[in-house]
Amino acid sequence: MVKSEDVARKAGVSRATVSLVLNGRTDIQIPEATRQRVRDAARALGYRPHRSGRAVRSGKTGSVAFVLSSVSVRSLFTPLLLDGLIEGAARHDQHLLVARLGDESFDPKILREFAADGLILNYNSEAPPALAERIAQAKIPAIWINDRRAFDSVYPDDFEGARAATHARIAEGHARIGYAGWSPGPHYSMADRLDGYRAALEESGLEEHVALLERESPVVLAGCTAVLCYSPDVLKIAWQAGLRTKFSVIHASPFSTLEQDFTTYLLPDHALGRAAIELLMQKINSPDTPIPSHALPLTPSPPKE
Amino acid sequence: MVKSEDVARKAGVSRATVSLVLNGRTDIQIPEATRQRVRDAARALGYRPHRSGRAVRSGKTGSVAFVLSSVSVRSLFTPLLLDGLIEGAARHDQHLLVARLGDESFDPKILREFAADGLILNYNSEAPPALAERIAQAKIPAIWINDRRAFDSVYPDDFEGARAATHARIAEGHARIGYAGWSPGPHYSMADRLDGYRAALEESGLEEHVALLERESPVVLAGCTAVLCYSPDVLKIAWQAGLRTKFSVIHASPFSTLEQDFTTYLLPDHALGRAAIELLMQKINSPDTPIPSHALPLTPSPPKE
DNA sequence: CTGAAAGCGCTTACAG
DNA sequence: CTGAAAGCGCTTACAG
Numbered sequence: 001m002v003k004s005e006d007v008a009r010k011a012g013v014s015r016a017t018v019s020l021v022l023n024g025r026t027d028i029q030i031p032e033a034t035r036q037r038v039r040d041a042a043r044a045l046g047y048r049p050h051r052s053g054r055a056v057r058s059g060k061t062g063s064v065a066f067v068l069s070s071v072s073v074r075s076l077f078t079p080l081l082l083d084g085l086i087e088g089a090a091r092h093d094q095h096l097l098v099a100r101l102g103d104e105s106f107d108p109k110i111l112r113e114f115a116a117d118g119l120i121l122n123y124n125s126e127a128p129p130a131l132a133e134r135i136a137q138a139k140i141p142a143i144w145i146n147d148r149r150a151f152d153s154v155y156p157d158d159f160e161g162a163r164a165a166t167h168a169r170i171a172e173g174h175a176r177i178g179y180a181g182w183s184p185g186p187h188y189s190m191a192d193r194l195d196g197y198r199a200a201l202e203e204s205g206l207e208e209h210v211a212l213l214e215r216e217s218p219v220v221l222a223g224c225t226a227v228l229c230y231s232p233d234v235l236k237i238a239w240q241a242g243l244r245t246k247f248s249v250i251h252a253s254p255f256s257t258l259e260q261d262f263t264t265y266l267l268p269d270h271a272l273g274r275a276a277i278e279l280l281m282q283k284i285n286s287p288d289t290p291i292p293s294h295a296l297p298l299t300p301s302p303p304k305e
Numbered sequence: 306m307v308k309s310e311d312v313a314r315k316a317g318v319s320r321a322t323v324s325l326v327l328n329g330r331t332d333i334q335i336p337e338a339t340r341q342r343v344r345d346a347a348r349a350l351g352y353r354p355h356r357s358g359r360a361v362r363s364g365k366t367g368s369v370a371f372v373l374s375s376v377s378v379r380s381l382f383t384p385l386l387l388d389g390l391i392e393g394a395a396r397h398d399q400h401l402l403v404a405r406l407g408d409e410s411f412d413p414k415i416l417r418e419f420a421a422d423g424l425i426l427n428y429n430s431e432a433p434p435a436l437a438e439r440i441a442q443a444k445i446p447a448i449w450i451n452d453r454r455a456f457d458s459v460y461p462d463d464f465e466g467a468r469a470a471t472h473a474r475i476a477e478g479h480a481r482i483g484y485a486g487w488s489p490g491p492h493y494s495m496a497d498r499l500d501g502y503r504a505a506l507e508e509s510g511l512e513e514h515v516a517l518l519e520r521e522s523p524v525v526l527a528g529c530t531a532v533l534c535y536s537p538d539v540l541k542i543a544w545q546a547g548l549r550t551k552f553s554v555i556h557a558s559p560f561s562t563l564e565q566d567f568t569t570y571l572l573p574d575h576a577l578g579r580a581a582i583e584l585l586m587q588k589i590n591s592p593d594t595p596i597p598s599h600a601l602p603l604t605p606s607p608p609k610e
Numbered sequence: 611c612t613g614a615a616a617g618c619g620c621t622t623a624c625a626g
Numbered sequence: 627c628t629g630a631a632a633g634c635g636c637t638t639a640c641a642g
Contacts, residue, residue: 005619013628015621015630017628017629018621023621028627029627034627034628046443048443049417049419049620050618050619051365051418051420052360053619053621053634054619054620054621055360055620056361057619057621057622057633057635058620058622058634061356062420063402068633077384079377079382093414095415097368098391098401099401100392100395111353112354113353113354114635115367115368115400136478138351138353142479188488309635319613320636320637322613324637325637333611336611354635356636358634358636358637359635359637360636361617361635362617362619362637362638363637419619480611
């Protein structure tokens, strides 16, 4: 293994100089010729600085961790979200770890060891209470994704998304607009979407037509010329029940089926990832300042409708 | 930050003893009472050993990295693959890093620094030659996923998968079986699937009916009672062209559409992830031994057909 | 069985 | 402007 001492010897300087040059410290005056010699030596030897050496000295690992439930359905995420996190991490010169936590009786590696400077937590249903406690107690900087907390979270603005989608349909001339979905469950977004739909109708003086699919058949929506639904699953159920209307679907990624006519409202997964890292870096730098949560807008797809 | 010295002081032992106890070193004789005292002190203080301290001492980072192209279409992967990697890493008590590399003029953080003991590389088209060179030159242990190399790779057995799917249709009594796909391109799997299909037909003395979709219309397949295709995209094109047959689709994950009748052959993404980590750990332990590549079988879904 | 010491690779004051 | 020294948190021989 090549170490900074090898580079120093080859370049005829001290280890300190190697460190200063390779870390681009321009506040210290070092002749360009010396700098070049160091860089050449490093390249020639294939020197790769050992992250851990720096970490142990600086007290920062230079990594952040993306944390998921080991029950995958509790921590759904899209490639777009992961990409947002990777990009955000790269931007801050951080490595990104990915870990899954057992939901109970857990003592996961990522919490047991100090291996990351902060955590991005992604639970789309209730996170295990033990997790939040443990994080608070160990004072680990953390940002929650897809969770609408007062502080330290980023989430899609489902309320505004549903409201905008409904208004768009109204603007198109639809007067009888339905909503197909599940009964609002533990996750805030289910209630928010329904509320957004209702807000738009109320603002326009229209009547609501809601089919909660555990209880009602989509047939309740007969006569509607447009229907708002969440996820392709709901769309599929409505379709199979014989509903043939203009659909508006809130979903994470563009998708297609063969016959249906619909507009998609995309969840801002990439932006969520980016934003989560931004907030986390703030949090790492000042761990005691609560950060107001961010709601990010959904975008209609295709963007212009 | 709590360090091992704090635990040592609280437990009334030396730092060495703390290390031995917490790392479960049973080869050294330490009275159970002392062990318990150390564990209690660690818990009470919320001690989380600093990974980097150990890393700098042991020379191992305790992490492996999952490496992707920054052009996402060149490094497609499913959640199942990522889960396989996460599980595999956890099994070996490793952290998992995820990184994307620019394709050209690159000097990515993950290669520039020594932050992982080995790499899992996932390129579904040609990997940049500079990458393989760099890895070889820096002697970084690496395993390739979805790449059929003689050594150091794991990949789905597309040939056998296509062959088995075709034989299954033959066993069902189909006599005119088509193939819909793209012309074999740079990735080995495209040729392998076509070859597997052809092998099965030849073994059964049947004639081939191949539609390469850049050149031919799926209508070439008219009269076929079963069609083998790769990915839902191909299926969709065939469907839209009016083809109504039994389809066999090779794909990474279960998927559904509204009307079509098809059998899916699932790529073994989870197993690929697990296997890749196993091979990588071998490679890390003996970097100079080439590891014969592994081809993993596809599975029909539903499993019994 | 336990503790003091050395050392992993690195960076940062501090002398010169 | 550069080098010798100290120190980050940890683990591993080595004495006792």
